[in-house]
Amino acid sequence: MFSFKNLSVLAAVAGVAFALPTPAEDSALVERQWRGHGHWQRPDNVVWVTVTATADDASIPTATAAAVPVSTPASVSVPAAAPATPTADTSGATGYFAIVSKWRAAGGLPAFTQDSTLEANALKTATDSGGALKHELNPGTFAQVLAPGTDDDNSFLSSYVGGWLCEIPTLPGLNGICATLGQGWTHSDTGHADILTSTSYTKIGCANADGIWACDLS
DSSP: OOOOOOOOEEOOOTTOOOOOOOOOOOOOOOOOEEESTEEEETTTTTEEEOOOTTTTTTTOOOOOOOOOOOOOOOSSSSSSSSEEEEOOOOTOOHHHHHHHHHHHHHHTTOEEEEOHHHHHHHHHHHHHHSOOOOOOOTTTTTTTEEOOOOHHHHHHHHIIIIIGGGGSTSSTTTTTTTTTTTTOOOOOOOOOHHHHHHHHHEEEEEEETTEEEEEEEO
């Protein structure tokens, strides 16, 4: 008999997001998206929650939109061939990042870059959560996934693959592993898997505190 474990996910769009102080979430999965005008939208049932913020309210963090690189105009002469786009070296990865890197590669996805700012944001969220699934979007974070778990590699593997990726058990690279790793997890939506397999995010940082795994992405 497996006890079912809950998950939680939060993604920011349009470049700016406010952290929403919420109680512990008892549902299997909650996904909120910033739509502007001071509202959070809960997409499944279109429930709106008003968020009031003032310019001097330092308790509400903001995420800054990433700058879009400017392409070199075709008319500009380039004297030498441009160097190949650098890729993250994950060969010596350890801990949670080794697990992330393994399953990104298994899915044929570009490697994430391990980011210390996102790790600090994830740790703050997990610490502030008090053992519950409570989201924070701190500066630099554009998406976040949460799951219960202990601070060890086996627990992270269970959360990352069984809890998050196995929301879509047909993903490339999973190859039936969800029949075992997915046991005990509730999967009512695909929000976590969508975020973790998106090519829109290139950096990740994860941390554990008070029995909560948090991964922040940008």
